[in-house]
Amino acid sequence: MSDLPQQARLAETYAEVEDALLSRWPETRLEPSLDRIQAFAELLGEPQRAYPVIHLTGTNGKTSTSRMIDTLLRALNLRTGRFTSPHVERMSERICIDGEPMDDEAFVRAFNDVAPYTHLVDAEQPHPLSFFETVVGMAFSAFADAPVDAAVVEVGMGGSWDATNVADGKVAVVLPIAVDHAQYLGDVPAAIAREKAGIIKPGAVAILAQQTADVATILLDRAAEVGATVAREGLEFGVVSRTPAIGGQTVSLQGLRARYDEVFLPLYGAHQAQNAAVALAAVEAFLGDQPLDDAVVRDAFAEVTSPGRLEVVRRSPTILLDAAHNPHGAEAVAVAIEDSFRFSPLVGVIGVMADKDHEGLLAAFEPHLEHLVVTQNSTPRAMPAAELAATAREVFGEDRVTVEPRLADAIDKAATMAEAGEAFGDPLGSGGVLVTGSVVTVGEARAMLRRAER
Secondary structure, three states: OOOHHHHOOOOOOHHHHHHHHHOOEOOOOOOOOOHHHHHHHHHOOOHHHOOOEEEEEOOOOHHHHHHHHHHHHHHOOOOEEEEOOOOOOOHHHHEEEOOEEOOHHHHHHHHHHHHHHHHHHHHHOOOOOEHHHHHHHHHHHHHHHOOOOEEEEEOOOOOOOOHHHHOOOOEEEEOOOOOOOHHHHOOOHHHHHHHHHHHOOOOOEEEEOOOOHHHHHHHHHHHHHHOOEEEEEOOOEEEEEEEEEOOEEEEEEEOOOOEEEEEEEOOOOHHHHHHHHHHHHHHHHHHOOOOOOHHHHHHHHHHOOOOOOOEEEEOOOEEEEOOOOOHHHHHHHHHHHHHHOOOOOEEEEEOOEOOOOHHHHHHHHHHHOOEEEEOOOOOOOEOOHHHHHHHHHHHHOHHHEEEOOOHHHHHHHHHHHHHOHHHHOOOOOOOEEEEEOOHHHHHHHHHHHHHHHO
């Protein structure tokens, strides 16, 4: 190990960390195995065993639910670590301690703490550590160093062979399962469910969001097989009622230990109310048999934020950002907009990744958008705007589609259309813009629009 310092590429700046991480296998290149991350965790001293974990999987809603769980735990005076992916704007958002993303200095330190060991794993394994595996190691180590009282960990993709699965969740949360990442996980929800069920470990409490019957069967079978306790949305916990309100909604939630009424949630849509019920049940299961303090629950939910999830980033016209990138997510967002807003017209700006079900996504949005501006984000994985437009014209019709390959131009064009509401027969022009289709598209739009506001 004497040559370790020469091999280890230590970083001095945030940009150098980004560069070093991005030079590794990308998140889209998968080799389904836990061998590398297990070897890495072992060299790091098994940091993921230093604190109890709440582990989340599912197709949509993981990040919002993780943020709610984190906020609730902190309201109960617990120190938290939170790992989510992908990031919206900056890589360091993936690792949060006490609700805050790591600052640049802490992110560099977290990287340098694990960097010497990455090369040892690379040398011993048939394939080098990936970008995602390295960031997971950084997160687990940073949480142990903090130290945290609880870690809220979102899987990257799937479950069984996701790098986060070297941790054993005291509570395993399975959000609604639909089809996404079909080329990696399969194109049938039941096949995906088998993979995601792998985070349910012996002796854990499994908190299950509402699922289709075939998916529920697979999850319950897994829980029975490993001796996990199960709580199901709609049976042991759930949303009792919800009313849209200015800036969000007011919900009544039935938890595992008590009912919590008149809780204001500053997020839009029935899907976020359901995420709140799941988050509440997960925290109750994590803490034991006592109900939570009513005022603490209210205060915590009132503080919840979820960037890029039906987030209003500008008014006049209103511009909403949502990271929906599959048909299931698009349906939830479309219904939430109808539920909480009165836009006339609503103009969509959509840029997607080439490996996604773009046709299903467009079909889900079609009844809700008067017009669509097709664009692309700046990554190599983006579907070219012209290619997306060809499908969009089939779904929306020629007259309802405009192509603007540059995202900034697309947003400007959509905002102009939304303001000129009378062109769509609404003289008041109470239009809105929805930017969606990909976390990357939304992240780039968010950075752009927030810069312009400053």
